[in-house]
Amino acid sequence: MTFETLGPLMFVVLFLLIFVGYPVAFSLGGTALAFAVIGVAGGEFEWDLIRAFPERVFGIMDNQILLAVPFFIFMGTMLQRSRLAEDLLRTIGLLFGPVRGGLALAVVLVGTLLAAATGVVGASVVAMGMISLPIMTRYGYKPSLSTGVICASGTLGQIVPPSVVLVVLADQLELSVGDLFVGALLPGLLLAASYAVYVLAIAFLRPNLAPAIPRSEREAAGSLWRQTVKVMIPPLVLIIVVLGSIFAGVATPTEAGALGALGAMALAWVGGRFTRKALDGTMNETMRLTSMIVFLLIGSTAFALVFRGLHGDDWIKDLLTGLPGGRVGLLIVANLAIFILGFFIDFFEIAFIILPLIQPAAAHLGITGDEMVWFGVMIAMNLQTSFLTPPFGFSLFYLRGVAPKEIPTSAIYRGVVPFIIIQLICLTLVILFPEIVTGML
Numbered sequence: 107m108t109f110e111t112l113g114p115l116m117f118v119v120l121f122l123l124i125f126v127g128y129p130v131a132f133s134l135g136g137t138a139l140a141f142a143v144i145g146v147a148g149g150e151f152e153w154d155l156i157r158a159f160p161e162r163v164f165g166i167m168d169n170q171i172l173l174a175v176p177f178f179i180f181m182g183t184m185l186q187r188s189r190l191a192e193d194l195l196r197t198i199g200l201l202f203g204p205v206r207g208g209l210a211l212a213v214v215l216v217g218t219l220l221a222a223a224t225g226v227v228g229a230s231v232v233a234m235g236m237i238s239l240p241i242m243t244r245y246g247y248k249p250s251l252s253t254g255v256i257c258a259s260g261t262l263g264q265i266v267p268p269s270v271v272l273v274v275l276a277d278q279l280e281l282s283v284g285d286l287f288v289g290a291l292l293p294g295l296l297l298a299a300s301y302a303v304y305v306l307a308i309a310f311l312r313p314n315l316a317p318a319i320p321r322s323e324r325e326a327a328g329s330l331w332r333q334t335v336k337v338m339i340p341p342l343v344l345i346i347v348v349l350g351s352i353f354a355g356v357a358t359p360t361e362a363g364a365l366g367a368l369g370a371m372a373l374a375w376v377g378g379r380f381t382r383k384a385l386d387g388t389m390n391e392t393m394r395l396t397s398m399i400v401f402l403l404i405g406s407t408a409f410a411l412v413f414r415g416l417h418g419d420d421w422i423k424d425l426l427t428g429l430p431g432g433r434v435g436l437l438i439v440a441n442l443a444i445f446i447l448g449f450f451i452d453f454f455e456i457a458f459i460i461l462p463l464i465q466p467a468a469a470h471l472g473i474t475g476d477e478m479v480w481f482g483v484m485i486a487m488n489l490q491t492s493f494l495t496p497p498f499g500f501s502l503f504y505l506r507g508v509a510p511k512e513i514p515t516s517a518i519y520r521g522v523v524p525f526i527i528i529q530l531i532c533l534t535l536v537i538l539f540p541e542i543v544t545g546m547l
Contacts, residue, residue: 112150113418116141120409120459130455131398134405138412145416155415162407166400170360171277176396177363178270181348181370183388185220186233188374190341194219195238197337200319207309207316209242210255211302217259218298219338221266222345231260231504239509248315249513251308254521257494257501258301258529264453264490266294267349268366271453271489273359274399275482278461283359284352289479289543293487293536300528340376344369399454406458426467433471437537440464441488448492449499456489480543484536491529494522 116137123133145151166172194216202208213234220230234256242252264271267287276283309316348366351357357365374380429435447456465478473481493501496519506515536542 112141112145112148112416113413113421116409116413116416116418124455131401131405134402134409134459138405138408141416142412145412151412151415155411159408159411162411163404166403166407169277170358171273171283172399172403174273174283174359174363175270175399176392177360177367178268178273179395180388180392181363181366182270183391184367184370184374184384185341186230187384187387188370188377188379190220190373192233192237193337194341195234195241197333199238199241201331201334204318205306205309206313206318207305208318209238209245209247210251210305210309210316213238213242213255214259214298214301214305217256217262218266218295219341219345220260221262221264221269221294222349230263231257231501232508234260235505235508239505239513243510243513245319246314246317249517250521251305251315252521253505253509253513253518254523254525255301255305257499257505257518257522258525259298260504261490261493261501262294262298264493265290265297265483265486267291268352268359268363269486271457271486272482274454274457275461275486278457279465279478279482281479281482284355285476285479285547286482287349287352287359288546289476290483290486292542292546293483293532296535296542297487297490297529297532300532301525304524304528340373344373402454402458406462409459410462422463423467423470426464427470433473436464436467436471437484440468441484444485444488445492445495448489449495453489453493461485476544476547477540479547480536480540483543484533487529487533487536491526491533494526494529496522 119140120133120137123137124130128136142151142153142156146153195212198212198215199209202212205211216238217230217234220233239252239256243249263269267290269290272286272290273283275281276286305316344366347369348362351362351365352359371380371385374384426436426439429439431438444456444460447460468478468481493499496502499522502515502518502522505518509518
């Protein structure tokens, strides 16, 4: 075998191992070691290249951008365990109660706030599914509308800053985290506004699908405005402090993340919910997710090292830059590949396997500077769409795990279809009008 065949074959073996259920981090590392041995035996790989591996691992440990990841995970998990989502959904749902579709509108608003406060998709979908789905069912909401709006709003954590996804994207695309946060802000709000408009339109055209909360229950809740201010002000202040410090250049994302983690503990303490159990659970979840990311990084580093040693990066670059249509061809192929892979593997896995291969080709075709920020936001929105798309969308699995058995899986699948269409429209707008991203930079 020659490097012309070994490089592509590495991908075939890697995805076969992933699809049969072998852990992705070990699939990456194992494939790298196996093909390093094959390459050395065939005279196509220099074993001395492996000596660079420890230095690259230390480089990962010394990466200041990635240090922001555990801080943002800690902040989001602590806010979720302090029942912030529960308070927001209950209060805002009652506030919008007089409006048909008010509960669904509350889910969109809370999903946006949780995305800005936590940046973790799974936590948002599960929290809103457990809290709001039973309430919406009790008040007569159609299951497909309820599940659709919960899944879609929960995935806003992919695109709305300070998303963990955007932090990883910035590292892999060699971008400033602050620039990517600024660029993603308007597209994220555009998606949230589009969801809200759709909910209001459905409630107006088909009022029986999204009834209002009975007046008696709204009156029994007492002073809603006081409750709303009490519930919304603390997370809004935290969001403004964390994002504002990054946007203003006062703090790095890592420093802002540390401040956010401290602020989340302060909010839990003020609310009387800062317990040893909540702290232990938050630390365990942070350690679990951070460890997963680090192992993926180490595995992908080994894979990339061997893949480049076999000249696979040249093969990918020639393949992508030689597509018909140049930049347009690259955008089509990259979006299709990421969209399809999003059905089967997690975002972090896509980021560490695919993005390092696409980025050089994009730079070669002139996508640099602010345009690379636009490229990164486009990828994040694309992945968000794949998280919703049946039958393998991750958000669908998250919600299926907490939804009552009375709600069939088919209702969840039907419910997300309108929101997938909305996301594709917004993604198309971002592709056609890069100013939506770059205009704020």
